[in-house]
Amino acid sequence: xxxxxxxxxxxxxxxxxxxxxxxxxxxxxxxxxxxxxxxxxxxxxxxxxxxxxxxxxxxxxxxxxxxxxxxxxxxxxxxxxxxxxxxxxxxxxxxxxxxxxxxxxxxxxxxxxxxxxxxxxxxxxxxxxxxxxxxxxxxxxxxxxxxxxxxxxxxxxxxxxxxxxxxxxxxxxxxxxxxxxxxxxxxxxxxxxxxxxxxxxxxxxxxxxxxxxxxxxxxxxxxxxxxxxxxxxxxxxxxxxxxxxxxxxxxxxxxxxxxxxxxxxxxxxxxxxxxxxxxxxxxxxxxxxxxxxxxxxxxxxxxxxxxxxxxxxxxx
Numbered sequence: 001x002x003x004x005x006x007x008x009x010x011x012x013x014x015x016x017x018x019x020x021x022x023x024x025x026x027x028x029x030x031x032x033x034x035x036x037x038x039x040x041x042x043x044x045x046x047x048x049x050x051x052x053x054x055x056x057x058x059x060x061x062x063x064x065x066x067x068x069x070x071x072x073x074x075x076x077x078x079x080x081x082x083x084x085x086x087x088x089x090x091x092x093x094x095x096x097x098x099x100x101x102x103x104x105x106x107x108x109x110x111x112x113x114x115x116x117x118x119x120x121x122x123x124x125x126x127x128x129x130x131x132x133x134x135x136x137x138x139x140x141x142x143x144x145x146x147x148x149x150x151x152x153x154x155x156x157x158x159x160x161x162x163x164x165x166x167x168x169x170x171x172x173x174x175x176x177x178x179x180x181x182x183x184x185x186x187x188x189x190x191x192x193x194x195x196x197x198x199x200x201x202x203x204x205x206x207x208x209x210x211x212x213x214x215x216x217x218x219x220x221x222x223x224x225x226x227x228x229x230x231x232x233x234x235x236x237x238x239x240x241x242x243x244x245x246x247x248x249x250x251x252x253x254x255x256x257x258x259x260x261x262x263x264x265x266x267x268x269x270x271x272x273x274x275x276x277x278x279x280x281x282x283x284x285x286x287x288x289x290x291x292x293x294x295x296x297x298x299x300x301x302x303x304x305x306x307x308x309x310x311x312x313x314x315x316x
Contacts, residue, residue, distance in 0.1 A: 003299040007297055017112045023106075026102065026262065030102060031092045032088045034097070034098055034100075034277070035089060037281050038092065040091070094107070095281030095282065097270060098279075110264045111289060113263035116174070121185065121243040124178060125181065125182045129188070129235075130232055134197050134220050137193065138197050139216075151191070163180055168255070173257070181243045192231050193232065196224075201219075230305045230306075233305050234302070234305050241297065241298060244290065244293075247265050248265035268286050271283035
């Protein structure tokens with residue numbers, strides 16, 4: 001129940017971020033660059049060493065700085081175009097990035113992209129793997145041989161190389177990442193569903209349904225599928241976790257989500273250069289949000305698997 005509450009909270013955050021009541025201003029530069037978290041206090045300001053400028057009645061300033069006569073004129077022009085006086089904060093709740101944007105708002109907005117990509121791609125891969133595995137396990141014969149050949153083709157290529165190949169063709173974008181991960185991630189669930197259908201298709205309750213005239217589609221989706229749903233749920237949770245990580249890797253390498261929207265992957269990619277300078281808070285925020293969601297989602301689906309497993313229900 002605790003995991004379900006956390007997952008529901010992330011879902012509400014995603015909806016709120018999509019409708020803009022929450023984290024709508026994540027692109028605003030409300031803080032100073034690399035503003036530290038509030039509990040650390042303001043960062044020490046660097047003092048620039050002044051360059052001594054000669055002075056005196058016989059010194060021509062324009063000879064030292066040819067642009068000196070223009071400074072006053074430029075300052076007056078700047079005042080005409082200045083519309084607001086924005087005071088940037090020296091600290092932010094979770095810190096700021098190199099542009100002064102709130103890291104907390106970015107992490108909330110990034111959940112909208114990362115979780116959507118993970119869940120949507122997992123659903124696509126689960127649908128493909130379940131349908132193909134059910135057909136291969138139930139019918140066998142030429143249908144099973146063809147699907148086994150297709151499975152062997154996909155598994156013979158290293159997964160990360162296959163993802164990179166699809167990404168190079170499909171380009172960047174949320175829809176492209178969902179399609180890429182869905183088309184390359186169905187093989188694991190296909191193998192398990194095929195094995196389950198091979199086992200269940202010869203059992204007494206399926207033979208009894210066939211004897212009373214149930215169609216093949218009815219036996220597949222009404223009789224066998226509910227009894228293997230716990231396997232599908234477990235694989236779905238594993239795929240969601242794996243695809244969130246894959247989105248992070250693709251975005252980190254520049255093959256995932258484009259630079260306009262923010263995701264946990266793009267945040268980690270930005271944090272690489274900030275971490276060298278000792279600004280760790282963007283990395284910590286993206287990692288913490290991802291770890292909490294992934295852990296809660298995995299525990300929730302494990303509980304659902306236990307609740308839906310017919311063996312465990314029979315033991316109770």
